[in-house]
Amino acid sequence: MSRPACLFFDVNETLLDLTAMKASVAQALGGRPDLLSLWFTTMLQYSLVSSAGGQYEDFGVIGAAAMRMVARNNGIELSEAASKDAIRPILSLPPHPDVRDGLARLKAAGYRMVTLTNSSNKGVEAQMEHAGLTDMFEARLSVEDVQMYKPHQHVYAWASRKLGVEPSECMLVAAHGWDIAGALWAGWRGAFLSRPGAQLYPLAPEPEISVPNLAQAADQLIALPS
């Protein structure tokens, strides 16, 4: 295996620590952290419901709508404004502790690096700024430009063309099984970060890298011949 020509990093949970947003969402959901996984999965489901139906709404707007659905199913009162407020901390999340050093070492090793996210363009700009990671990446790609959510195969095809790189030369780094599955199905390579609560999809091919954090992924990637 030689080095991929470009690394595409998912943002939420992969680079950034969602803990602060989880706290505000659990509070909005009646102080019930046990509902967080259901909320996050419902948000992802409905992002794909939108794309399947030929629609597009901002990821945060879908997340707030999903929160209201989970609230109603659990007898929790939650206004539209409160659901949107609860999501706002997504714009100012800190990076996971392994991220800054891992990215810096990959960059020093000569890797081309971009972000590829379901967040909006404005959203990911604010996220990278707050996390102090803006200068690590050559570009920030958002699904907003194609109005279709990951893991739609068109998103990966579009992203590889944007960078002028063949799909087989692209590698996604992500902490979501569905994102890694989509990238591999699109002919990309993959590096899965098995952060807490993350699982590979059992019905998809396995990525060549599967490690707990970016530090270990960086070790393996830097060891690859150019």
Place this chain on the structure above:
Amino acid sequence: MSRPACLFFDVNETLLDLTAMKASVAQALGGRPDLLSLWFTTMLQYSLVSSAGGQYEDFGVIGAAAMRMVARNNGIELSEAASKDAIRPILSLPPHPDVRDGLARLKAAGYRMVTLTNSSNKGVEAQMEHAGLTDMFEARLSVEDVQMYKPHQHVYAWASRKLGVEPSECMLVAAHGWDIAGALWAGWRGAFLSRPGAQLYPLAPEPEISVPNLAQAADQLIALPS
């Protein structure tokens, strides 16, 4: 409003009572009924992950894979065989108590009626047979034929062409917000059954009928002029 030319019925939860399957899945998930919503939502999410990635697997196979992901995230041991066994009761579910009479009245009133399901062709055949509903429908449509899950708009377009009916003359009857959303976005009409745990999607148009069960939906449909 006049009568739609054809009624398309979703099957799981809309017509059939999932309680028996929920019991076996909760047992497989370490006796934790609190994980059922997360499991069902993960199954739906991954059905769309498959379609987005250009893949297709049987709905039951995806459901079993989603069950193993939820199990692993919660420290529960679950083999592939056990996850598939836990789903099997989906083939022999009883209808909800309001279903047989509601369907019979709609049929007597002259409605064309078909099923349109994410279950496989063999699966829905067994389901209708067990539930004693086979003779209620002129056809059984499964997404297996197009290898793309609801609510992909192509599924509704395909189904309306199969019946030779314009989209605006089709009505979906379903107990899932995402299914009603997809049908309305595809230009269909909709009747939502707000069974326990079902919510309309806040970012989609509202259907013309939204009632707790099929008995009440049948009342409204039969009252429409031909």
